[in-house]
Amino acid sequence: MTYLNNKQTKDCCGCKACYEICNHNAIVMKTDALGFAYPEIDENKCTHCNLCRSVCPFENGDNVKFDNEKSVSVVAVHKDSEVCFNSSSGGAYSCLCEVLDDGNTYFAGVTIDENFKVYHDISEDYKIFRKSKYVMSDTNGIFKKVKACLEEGKRVVFSSSPCQVAALKLFLRKDYENLITVDVVCRGAPSxxxxxxxxxxxxxxxxxxxxxxxxxxxxxxxxxxxxxxxxxxxxxxxxxxxxxxxxxxxxxxxxxxxKRESCNSCNFYTPDRVGDITLMDAWHIEKIYPELNPLEGVSAIMFNSDKVKNILDEMKKEMNTYDISTQKLIELNRTLRIAGPHxxxxxxxxxxxxxxxxxxxxxxxxxxxxxxxxxxxxxxxxxxxx
Ligand SMILES: Cc1cc2nc3c(=O)[nH]c(=O)nc-3n(C[C@H](O)[C@H](O)[C@H](O)COP(=O)(O)OP(=O)(O)OC[C@H]3O[C@@H](n4cnc5c(N)ncnc54)[C@H](O)[C@@H]3O)c2cc1C
Incomplete structure (x- = not known):
């Protein structure tokens, strides 16, 4: 289902992939009274090529997911307390970036500026993306920026909500060896x-x-x-x-x-994930490891694709890790199974x-x-x- 066909607000996450892919500038984003943006097609400019529909994560998101039965999972807390302090959970995102930061890597994620605007950006410094901002981010032309970097041969680590990760993968229309995608488990956000x-x-x-x-x-x-x-x-x-x-x-x-209307009906509250890596809070982990306190921030990580399976060994050098099966993780974290209702x-x-x-x-x-x-x-x- 896509909003582009049915105009149902529950079928649009506002990722703007359709807006960015259109070569004819036939799509404008219009913001409603609550501040949520939706695409509108200008029929005078539209050539009916359907590219816009092909990149819609609500229409095609299921096609870019990994089978969770092949995922490897772990619970982890960064050994460096400064990293934990500056992270939402246990600092898994920072650790991942540290491991991948080889001088030829760009990081794309969500940042916040001095006017509290929450938006996507790309940078050689991953630290500007640390910490969750519980606001719907403006993707801000990120898909084209990521593509340009990938085409130049740079490695890109793109971390975002699952709908936005799916949007990027659909926008690119092919797999890039030098792209690593990270979806942060998400229960939706206001505008x-x-x-x-x-x-x-x-x-x-x-x-x-x-x-x-x-x-x-x-x-x-x-x-x-x-x-x-x-x-x-x-x-x-x-x-x-x-x-x-x-x-x-x-x-x-x-x-x-x-929260945005579509955040109750998106197709990403599933154990099959869209990122090569999935990051989340390890809520309820004290039931298995009483020494861990999720209120202090504990990460749970799923490694979903073959591309990233060797990264865990590197991350283990920087993080204290605790074994957990993917099935147990899915049981503990309900956002991997069902939508948080409105x-x-x-x-x-x-x-x-x-x-x-x-x-x-x-x-x-x-x-x-x-x-x-x-x-x-x-x-x-x-x-x-x-
Ligand atoms: C809106 C939202 C809702 C969430 N809901 C849940 C939940 O219900 N259950 C759960 O287990 N985890 C949830 N998370 C994920 C969790 O809060 C942490 O972001 C995640 O565990 C990573 O933490 P970290 O310590 O590894 O790294 P951090 O340094 O905290 O990493 C932050 C990462 O989040 C990304 N990010 C920040 N803000 C946004 C945003 N507005 N949109 C998209 N990406 C963003 C950054 O690009 C960066 O990669 C949510 C995150 C967001 C942004």
Whole structure:
């Protein structure tokens, strides 16, 4: 299914591969009132070559996946605490880049600038891509940039959400020996516009300008690290660490109140992965290895293609690794199996947002009424005592 045929917003992840591949500039991206971009075909320029449809990850994503039965998995934490501190999980991404950084390698991934714009870029310095930004990234012409580098004979390590990795592979239309793709397990994200508005709201409440917003904060609060929190730095020097109860954006993000419509229906919540390598949080790993604490950041890694199977030995020199079967990993990490559902009050939130209701009141009143996944699980636990 592709939005280009049916105009169903659930069938477009906004990757812009169709926009980038069109040689006739027949596609424009239009942004809706929530800040999500969708392609529109200009019939006067369109030659009906169908290239745009061929690169759509919703239409053809299944064709570029690896069979998980051949994947090799491991749980890992980087030995260097500085790397762990600057990573979302256990620093697997940094370790992978360190191992591959041979002077002829470019890294493409998602970065954030001083105006909090989240976008794809390509660089010889992988460090600008560290840490998850829980916002829908603007792919920003990345597919052409990656292709140009590959054609020049440079190695490229492209890391992104699975839909964007599938989009790149479909865009390239052939396998490049010098390309390594990394999909970070993803449960969806809200738009840049909604992120910006939450930050503006926070600035107004604090009467202070935000100069930095750091996701997945690893600074200890009351002696404990909780990587689900964020750190905000203000212009007047104030710095606060907040979790999803106290930070407006994290509250909004974690409640699935308005992630992109397609993030509930994408075809990448599957054990068969699209990247040569898959990175994720090793949630629930303490059930197998009680000495590991996922709240401090522990990585789980799947090596899915033959191209990357020898990298694990190199990574083992830099990371403490723990054995796990791919089947066990799939059992532990539900995002490898099923979509994180939309909040039951998503529509109510959107209706009030479009009416211009105060953002905090809208988020909080929608959440009061809603049954999100955590609440459903808590109710089930009460009823079934398990
Ligand atoms: C929107 C989003 C939702 C996620 N949801 C889950 C989940 O439900 N379960 C789970 O196990 N893991 C999830 N992750 C992955 C997890 O948070 C870590 O990114 C992953 O484990 C890698 O961590 P690391 O320590 O190895 O490296 P890090 O240094 O943290 O690596 C960050 C990597 O993420 C990429 N990245 C950052 N922001 C984005 C973005 N907005 N879009 C696409 N790619 C991005 C960068 O290019 C880089 O490769 C999610 C990530 C994102 C971005």
């Amino acid at each position: 840049q516009k909604l992120f910006d508005e939450c930050l503006k709201y926070t600035e107004k409440e604090e009467n202070n300008k935000i100069i930095k917003y750091i996701f997945k904060n690893k600074k200890p609060v009351n002696g404990k690290i909780n990587c689900r929190s964020c750190e905000i730095l203000f212009e007047n020097g104030k710095s606060v660490c907040r979790d999803s109860k106290s930070d407006l954006y994290l509250k909004f993000f974690n409640s699935y109140l308005c 909040n039951t009050h998503r529509n109510l939130f959107i209706k009030n947002y479009l009416k211009g209701k105060d953002l905090r009141k809208n988020i909080e009143s929608s959440l009061k009424k809603s049954l999100n996944y955590a609440k459903i699980m808590a109710i089930k636990k009460k009823i079934f005592h398990k």
